[in-house]
Amino acid sequence: MDQLKQAVDTATAIKDAVGSVASTVASALGKDAKSTQLAGHTVEDPQKGNVITTNFGVAVDDTDNSLKAGERGPTLLEDFHFREKMTHFDHERIPERVVHARGTAAHGYFELDESLEEFTRAQFLCQTGKRTPVFVRFSTVLGSRGSADTVRDVRGFAVKFYTDEGNFDLVGNNIPVFFIQDAIKFPDVIHAGKPEPHHEMPQAQTAHDSFWDFVSLTPETAHMIMWTLSDRAIPRSYRTMQGFGVHSFVLVNKEGQRRFVKFHFIPRLGTHSLVWDEAQKLGGTDPDFHRRDLYEAIEAGAYPEWDLGLQIVDEADEHKFDFDLLDATKIIPEELVPVRRVGRLVLNRNTDNFFCETEQVAYCTSHLVPGIEASNDPLLQGRQFSYFDTQLTRLGGPNFEEIPINRPVCPVTNNQRDGFMRQKINKGRVNYYPNRFGCPALADPSRAYVHAPVEVHGRKLRARGPKFAEHYRQATLFYNSLSWWEKAHLVAAASFELGKVDDVGVRERMIDMFNHIDFELATRVADAIGVQPPKAFAGEAHNQQSPALSQANTAKDSIATRKIAFLVAPGFNNAQLTTVAAGLTAAGAMAMYVGPRKGEVKGDAGSTTCQFSYLTARSVMFDGVVVVGGGQHVAALSRSGECKAWINESFKHGKPIAALEEGVDFVQSLGLPVVKLAGPGEALVADQGVVTSRQPVADLLDFGKALFNAIAAHRHNEREVDSVPA
Numbered sequence: 131m132d133q134l135k136q137a138v139d140t141a142t143a144i145k146d147a148v149g150s151v152a153s154t155v156a157s158a159l160g161k162d163a164k165s166t167q168l169a170g171h172t173v174e175d176p177q178k179g180n181v182i183t184t185n186f187g188v189a190v191d192d193t194d195n196s197l198k199a200g201e202r203g204p205t206l207l208e209d210f211h212f213r214e215k216m217t218h219f220d221h222e223r224i225p226e227r228v229v230h231a232r233g234t235a236a237h238g239y240f241e242l243d244e245s246l247e248e249f250t251r252a253q254f255l256c257q258t259g260k261r262t263p264v265f266v267r268f269s270t271v272l273g274s275r276g277s278a279d280t281v282r283d284v285r286g287f288a289v290k291f292y293t294d295e296g297n298f299d300l301v302g303n304n305i306p307v308f309f310i311q312d313a314i315k316f317p318d319v320i321h322a323g324k325p326e327p328h329h330e331m332p333q334a335q336t337a338h339d340s341f342w343d344f345v346s347l348t349p350e351t352a353h354m355i356m357w358t359l360s361d362r363a364i365p366r367s368y369r370t371m372q373g374f375g376v377h378s379f380v381l382v383n384k385e386g387q388r389r390f391v392k393f394h395f396i397p398r399l400g401t402h403s404l405v406w407d408e409a410q411k412l413g414g415t416d417p418d419f420h421r422r423d424l425y426e427a428i429e430a431g432a433y434p435e436w437d438l439g440l441q442i443v444d445e446a447d448e449h450k451f452d453f454d455l456l457d458a459t460k461i462i463p464e465e466l467v468p469v470r471r472v473g474r475l476v477l478n479r480n481t482d483n484f485f486c487e488t489e490q491v492a493y494c495t496s497h498l499v500p501g502i503e504a505s506n507d508p509l510l511q512g513r514q515f516s517y518f519d520t521q522l523t524r525l526g527g528p529n530f531e532e533i534p535i536n537r538p539v540c541p542v543t544n545n546q547r548d549g550f551m552r553q554k555i556n557k558g559r560v561n562y563y564p565n566r567f568g569c570p571a572l573a574d575p576s577r578a579y580v581h582a583p584v585e586v587h588g589r590k591l592r593a594r595g596p597k598f599a600e601h602y603r604q605a606t607l608f609y610n611s612l613s614w615w616e617k618a619h620l621v622a623a624a625s626f627e628l629g630k631v632d633d634v635g636v637r638e639r640m641i642d643m644f645n646h647i648d649f650e651l652a653t654r655v656a657d658a659i660g661v662q663p664p665k666a667f668a669g670e671a672h673n674q675q676s677p678a679l680s681q682a683n684t685a686k687d688s689i690a691t692r693k694i695a696f697l698v699a700p701g702f703n704n705a706q707l708t709t710v711a712a713g714l715t716a717a718g719a720m721a722m723y724v725g726p727r728k729g730e731v732k733g734d735a736g737s738t739t740c741q742f743s744y745l746t747a748r749s750v751m752f753d754g755v756v757v758v759g760g761g762q763h764v765a766a767l768s769r770s771g772e773c774k775a776w777i778n779e780s781f782k783h784g785k786p787i788a789a790l791e792e793g794v795d796f797v798q799s800l801g802l803p804v805v806k807l808a809g810p811g812e813a814l815v816a817d818q819g820v821v822t823s824r825q826p827v828a829d830l831l832d833f834g835k836a837l838f839n840a841i842a843a844h845r846h847n848e849r850e851v852d853s854v855p856a
């Protein structure tokens with residue numbers, strides 16, 4: 131609140147100082163001149179001043195005409211420039227990732243606040259204040275490289291820590307559990323989720339027979355599908371999702387003591403989601419919505435941040451839970467083992483080249499550093515093999531570690547040699563060990579990766595631990611923990627997904643699975659998909675909850691980086707627009723202008739520059755909308771179908787809507803709730819995130835506060851009256 135008061139106070143000062151709305155827009159996008167380039171991307175090309183050459187450095191004076199026998203003659207085979215250019219082009223593509231093909235990435239660092247020396251010898255987790263460079267790639271799982279960002283899917287959250295002791299890759303997701311318990315089933319779950327093989331449809335979605343057929347026959351998926359049907363599977367932004375290592379890993383300290391650990395990344399902006407209708411529309415309006423959001427935030431200096439949290443379990447406590455710590459379909463509820471926040475992950479630099487960095491980065495769960503080990507989780511054990519193997523095909527051979535983005539920051543010295551695309555020129559005559567020169571020498575065990583000697587015994591068999599057999603208790607815990615509106619979204623998602631399933635047997639089996647989780651859930655979904663509702667609850671009843679699982683309880687105290695659209699038409703009230711925009715900007719939000727055309731639009735006193743027109747922007751691209759006063763301007767908005775749809779759609783999607791003076795008439799004319807209009811000197815009452823006022827510009831403090839709260843709340847779910855349980 132103090133922040134907002136300050137914001138509104140500074141608003142007037144900013145207004146006086148800059149005197150122009152354009153400057154306000156510039157500061158909305160960032161603090162320096164660099165970010166004002168955002169909209170146009172007018173970046174100097176580093177190749178400027180160089181001449182074109184062949185790949186072997188020969189200068190070229192014509193790259194538009196192939197070498198021919200006569201002006202109209204056939205092209206000559208002799209044209210090495212043409213052949214080189216075309217051959218290179220023909221081989222530009224590498225295989226996309228089998229899963230997680232669609233993604234984007236950024237550079238940053240991890241800074242440690244609390245030493246974990248007691249638990250691990252990994253140096254980047256021991257030295258407080260130490261900054262370790264990272265490269266983080268976010269992704270969807272099922273879609274191809276060109277698919278839309280906002281589909282319903284799990285999101286990858288892969289972090290490469292370039293530590294002084296080698297690379298540590300934490301290849302996680304935004305959901306803390308997984309579909310299956312044993313890696314051998316991974317090809318099955320992915321085949322079932324990907325487009326069906328006979329006609330390659332549908333792209334990037336699980337709403338089809340194959341996926342739900344597999345799920346309905348595989349009870350261990352029960353917990354995970356509750357998460358993928360929830361709002362977690364349609365995040366607002368990569369910056370507002372949690373990250374999880376998913377498996378139990380093992381920390382080992384200097385004394386060789388082992389402990390189990392689960393890794394969490396917690397976004398400082400809170401964990402927020404889109405709503406389904408919005409996600410689907412964004413798939414058409416801006417298929418790059420998440421990619422663009424991350425890129426623009428970093429360019430504008432609004433660096434995304436997460437806390438790194440750990441849940442640590444002593445080895446002696448391994449068997450004290452009613453689930454198996456090695457079962458990746460289970461969380462450790464935070465009520466049982468609290469999350470200890472130990473450091474901060476910050477992303478502060480975009481890539482220079484998407485292919486060289488984001489496409490060629492090779493994460494491997496087997497990239498571990500001394501002090502961190504894989505547990506016996508059978509899903510993780512399989513991943514230890516799969517990632518390295520997949521890079522051999524994707525990146526063309528065993529030297530992928532030499533690609534700049536994959537190189538460790540510490541020296542690499544060994545006797546491995548040759549292979550496709552070898553970069554390093556190894557000197558000397560020694561390529562074997564032992565050798566008479568004793569080089570390179572073996573590391574001292576105090577520095578080396580030494581697997582903690584743990585006893586392993588058992589009969590050779592294909593089986594799982596007994597606790598792996600229970601699949602529903604945590605699925606119920608998740609459902610119990612959701613707010614009414616999260617439950618409503620989950621029911622709608624299940625009804626949508628299964629509504630696309632033709633096979634009635636699959637739908638019936640899914641209702642049976644839901645009925646093992648929650649009777650009411652099964653009944654509601656059955657009703658929507660034309661299946662007989664169950665007669666009695668088939669599950670093991672419990673009403674435990676874990677508040678940390680609900681997004682209703684996430685951080686809602688900031689409006690930083692929220693994109694707020696100002697709908698403008700000629701004659702808008704310039705003083706109101708400048709003041710509100712400056713207030714939002716000072717509180718960290720981004721004010722953006724949408725007008726009848728891109729470029730300058732005149733207000734009652736001065737003009738503003740619109741980044742978007744009604745044609746190029748839609749409400750789904752923003753976090754809220756503001757309509758200021760101005761008779762002529764509001765009359766124009768009221769005539770525009772696009773503008774009316776914008777307000778109605780914002781309302782439907784639960785977004786904050788603010789209006790001043792004549793703007794209030796516009797909002798009211800659309801039937802939105804305007805509980806009480808505040809006139810001069812009157813207290814403002816906002817309703818359901820609709821904030822309206824007729825107060826003069828000098829008296830907008832109340833309005834500003836209410837608007838701040840409405841934006842910080844993220845969504846106003848009370849508008850979803852149709853979903854309110856009776």
Ligand code: HDE
Pocket residue numbers: 227228229230233267268269285286287288301302303308312313314316374375376377458491492493509510512513516517518520521
């Ligand atoms: Fe992956 N996974 N996965 N996965 N995964 C890949 O590796 C695999 C699993 C995850 O941004 C592939 O380089 C198996 C769980 C992410 O580049 C491949 C199993 C979790 C990424 C592969 C799993 C993940 C991948 C494809 C079952 C969360 C993208 C391309 C045991 C903890 C990394 C590649 C990036 C990518 C195999 C299950 C996360 C084929 C066999 C569980 C974030 O190797």
